[in-house]
Amino acid sequence: xxxxxxxxxxxxxxxxxxxxxxxxxxxxxxxxxxxxxxxxxxxxxxxxxxxxxxxxxxxxxxxxxxxxxxxxxxxxxxxxxxxxxxxxxxxxxxxxxxxxxxxxxxxxxxxxxxxxxxxxxxxxxxxxxxxxxxxxxxxxxxxxxxxxxxxxxxxxxxxxxxxxxxxxxxxxxxxxxxxxxxxxxxxxxxxxxxxxxxxxxxxxxxxxxxxxxxxxxxxxxxxxxxxxxxxxxxxxxxxxxxxxxxxxxxxxxxxxxxxxxxxxxxxxxxxxxxxxxxxxxxxxxxxxxxxxxxxxxxxxxxxxxxxxxxxxxxxxxxxxxxxxxxxxxxxxxxxxxxxxxxxxxxx
Amino acid sequence: xxxxxxxxxxxxxxxxxxxxxxxxxxxxxxxxxxxxxxxxxxxxxxxxxxxxxxxxxxxxxxxxxxxxxxxxxxxxxxxxxxxxxxxxxxxxxxxxxxxxxxxxxxxxxxxxxxxxxxxxxxxxxxxxxxxxxxxxxxxxxxxxxxxxxxxxxxxxxxxxxxxxxxxxxxxxxxxxxxxxxxxxxxxxxxxxxxxxxxxxxxxxxxxxxxxxxxxxxxxxxxxxxxxxxxxxxxxxxxxxxxxxxxxxxxxxxxxxxxxxxxxxxxxxxxxxxxxxxxxxxxxxxxxxxxxxxxxxxxxxxxxxxxxxxxxxxxxxxxxxxxxxxxxxxxxxxxxxxxxxxxxxxxx
Ligand SMILES: O=C(O)CCC(=O)C(=O)O
Ligand SMILES: O=C(O)CCC(=O)C(=O)O
Numbered sequence: 001x002x003x004x005x006x007x008x009x010x011x012x013x014x015x016x017x018x019x020x021x022x023x024x025x026x027x028x029x030x031x032x033x034x035x036x037x038x039x040x041x042x043x044x045x046x047x048x049x050x051x052x053x054x055x056x057x058x059x060x061x062x063x064x065x066x067x068x069x070x071x072x073x074x075x076x077x078x079x080x081x082x083x084x085x086x087x088x089x090x091x092x093x094x095x096x097x098x099x100x101x102x103x104x105x106x107x108x109x110x111x112x113x114x115x116x117x118x119x120x121x122x123x124x125x126x127x128x129x130x131x132x133x134x135x136x137x138x139x140x141x142x143x144x145x146x147x148x149x150x151x152x153x154x155x156x157x158x159x160x161x162x163x164x165x166x167x168x169x170x171x172x173x174x175x176x177x178x179x180x181x182x183x184x185x186x187x188x189x190x191x192x193x194x195x196x197x198x199x200x201x202x203x204x205x206x207x208x209x210x211x212x213x214x215x216x217x218x219x220x221x222x223x224x225x226x227x228x229x230x231x232x233x234x235x236x237x238x239x240x241x242x243x244x245x246x247x248x249x250x251x252x253x254x255x256x257x258x259x260x261x262x263x264x265x266x267x268x269x270x271x272x273x274x275x276x277x278x279x280x281x282x283x284x285x286x287x288x289x290x291x292x293x294x295x296x297x298x299x300x301x302x303x304x305x306x307x308x309x310x311x312x313x314x315x316x317x318x319x320x321x322x323x324x325x326x327x328x329x330x331x332x333x334x335x336x337x338x339x340x341x342x343x344x345x346x347x
Numbered sequence: 348x349x350x351x352x353x354x355x356x357x358x359x360x361x362x363x364x365x366x367x368x369x370x371x372x373x374x375x376x377x378x379x380x381x382x383x384x385x386x387x388x389x390x391x392x393x394x395x396x397x398x399x400x401x402x403x404x405x406x407x408x409x410x411x412x413x414x415x416x417x418x419x420x421x422x423x424x425x426x427x428x429x430x431x432x433x434x435x436x437x438x439x440x441x442x443x444x445x446x447x448x449x450x451x452x453x454x455x456x457x458x459x460x461x462x463x464x465x466x467x468x469x470x471x472x473x474x475x476x477x478x479x480x481x482x483x484x485x486x487x488x489x490x491x492x493x494x495x496x497x498x499x500x501x502x503x504x505x506x507x508x509x510x511x512x513x514x515x516x517x518x519x520x521x522x523x524x525x526x527x528x529x530x531x532x533x534x535x536x537x538x539x540x541x542x543x544x545x546x547x548x549x550x551x552x553x554x555x556x557x558x559x560x561x562x563x564x565x566x567x568x569x570x571x572x573x574x575x576x577x578x579x580x581x582x583x584x585x586x587x588x589x590x591x592x593x594x595x596x597x598x599x600x601x602x603x604x605x606x607x608x609x610x611x612x613x614x615x616x617x618x619x620x621x622x623x624x625x626x627x628x629x630x631x632x633x634x635x636x637x638x639x640x641x642x643x644x645x646x647x648x649x650x651x652x653x654x655x656x657x658x659x660x661x662x663x664x665x666x667x668x669x670x671x672x673x674x675x676x677x678x679x680x681x682x683x684x685x686x687x688x689x690x691x692x693x694x
Contacts, residue, residue, distance in 0.1 A: 034512070038513075041384060210678060338686065
């Protein structure tokens with residue numbers, strides 16, 4: 001039976017793209033709070049080129065400088081075999097069948113300088129087509145710039161003034177530092193935050209899809225899993241901060257199923273449009289934008305985003321982002337939830 | 348077959364009301380452009396009590412004053428048998444069957460003073476339970492305060508500054524004057540405008556429903572119709588401005604079908620919740636607000652509104668409203684269209 005609601009979802013996507021295009025707005029300077037609020041009202045992204053070129057961070061965060069400031073301070077690192085932290089990943093069950101799980105990274109603490117050296121080396125190996133054994137990414141996204149990395153916080157603005165004023169926020173909900181390299185890719189997902197994302201070193205490549213395209217992304221319930229270093233537990237060697245020899249760090253990563261509720265997650269990848277597609281995926285017109293050092297992106301709440309990276313000449317990719325609470329009252333949140341609900345029922 | 352999409356529509360309405368309640372926000376003073384923009388972003392109404400108490404209009408627009416200014420100037424008046432201009436109305440076909448049509452009023456020009464006297468008399472008869480033969484309402488909503496009634500325009504602000512600045516508009520798209528009485532009711536409908544509605548004399552009683560409740564209002568395609576004075580055409584007496592005797596004005600109004608495209612229109616009335624209800628109507632939580640002289644309402648674009656009125660002691664109900672262009676790009680318009688589409692397919 002031909003389902004009439006299919007057409008409604010298709011119509012929505014076509015309608016959305018007709019009214020909005022898929023080229024990101026480029027502002028010549030940072031917006032006023034009111035100008036920003038118009039973008040929030042439209043739930044529409046923009047980029048401001050070079051807006052953060054004069055930040056201390058943009059001017060000073062060389063590898064040497066960071067090592068001088070942070071030295072051997074312990075930092076939490078996400079470790080994965082292929083750069084796939086928080087990503088849908090095939091898992092082979094004991095009976096030989098395979099299914100996608102939501103793979104969380106192995107997390108371990110290590111001295112900042114060890115992490116940074118690894119990252120730079122990871123980048124060199126990558127350039128020599130010599131794939132390193134594992135991929136590390138500092139991506140805790142738990143307000144880490146005001147905690148783990150608080151020594152660096154004075155080198156960025158405490159908050160983004162026009163965003164704070166517009167949103168009536170006292171402060172950002174979280175300020176996050178991201179330090180990674182070419183091999184890490186953040187899989188397509190959405191956050192319930194208004195996001196101001198600022199590139200410091202290297203490049204980030206964003207692929208963006210509006211909430212109206214929910215039917216395209218093939219959101220399914222995935223069992224949660226997590227990478228573990230094989231044999232780690234057995235050793236009873238739980239304290240991540242003690243000095244480990246290289247042998248130990250190279251212990252192979254193994255994906256293990258976790259208990260706990262399933263995770264609704266997009267399994268369509270706009271860069272592999274034929275894999276895991278829904279019948280709506282071909283209607284999506286992803287918006288693409290690359291951030292260079294000093295560029296600032298407003299990524300509206302509930303937009304799907306996939307993020308990949310290119311390293312700076314020094315071999316690192318560094319960004320800072322500010323998450324502000326989104327507005328749950330009003331029309332937008334219930335309406336986008338409705339689209340997701342209908343999309344999930346069609347499948 | 349139980350249709351799963353029904354639940355999605357119900358969930359949307361429940362979700363919306365849980366997040367938003369159904370009590371209108373009351374502001375103690377007019378908002379700044381930024382504060383207003385936050386309401387626009389949320390697509391959420393508010394009222395500012397007494398905001399227009401110091402307007403010239405609010406202070407001076409007595410019946411005598413208006414007659415002095417406008418005298419016998421010709422004005423366009425909507426005439427209906429029962430106050431039902433632009434309302435779903437039963438029409439009896441030649442074969443005896445009845446169906447709802449979208450009944451537009453008979454329109455005629457008459458001297459302003461004649462109209463106002465009729466209105467006041469209409470109100471007196473109403474108080475004496477002596478139903479007058481027809482109901483008149485000055486409701487052209489075609490920017491009439493800057494044209495037909497331009498002599499009165501200097502007594503209201505040219506524009507609402509915070510709305511104009513917030514919306515980046517050069518000017519309001521239309522500024523409308525509404526002069527009516529107790530018997531006129533504006534049926535539940537929606538407009539693609541941001542609306543700032545200001546009460547001058549008497550009271551208006553608004554019943555409001557957000558776009559998320561589209562499935563409740565039972566929008567159907569209605570054939571258009573229009574009231575005509577019976578026998579008018581035959582007389583060849585087309586010029587509304589010539590002096591007519593009372594006999595002629597009392598010619599009975601007859602509803603005639605019109606050619607032209609059908610009109611999608613809500614046929615559910617939140618004040619008669621059991622008539623023409625959909626299975627979702629009982630989930631709607633209408634927001635109700637009465638405007639007194641000097642009160643100002645922000646009625647967001649695409650909200651359904653039904654409006655009834657109470658006359659001032661002098662027997663008139665006068666209001667002014669400012670329509671600003673709504674934003675069609677962004678998420679809101681396509682998402683609300685989607686809800687309407689799904690709602691129409693469920694029925
Ligand atoms: O930079 C990344 O890898 C991901 C960023 C992200 O997902 C976010 O800022 O919400
Ligand atoms: O005042 C009325 O009768 C109706 C007002 C209205 O529908 C509007 O302002 O859009």
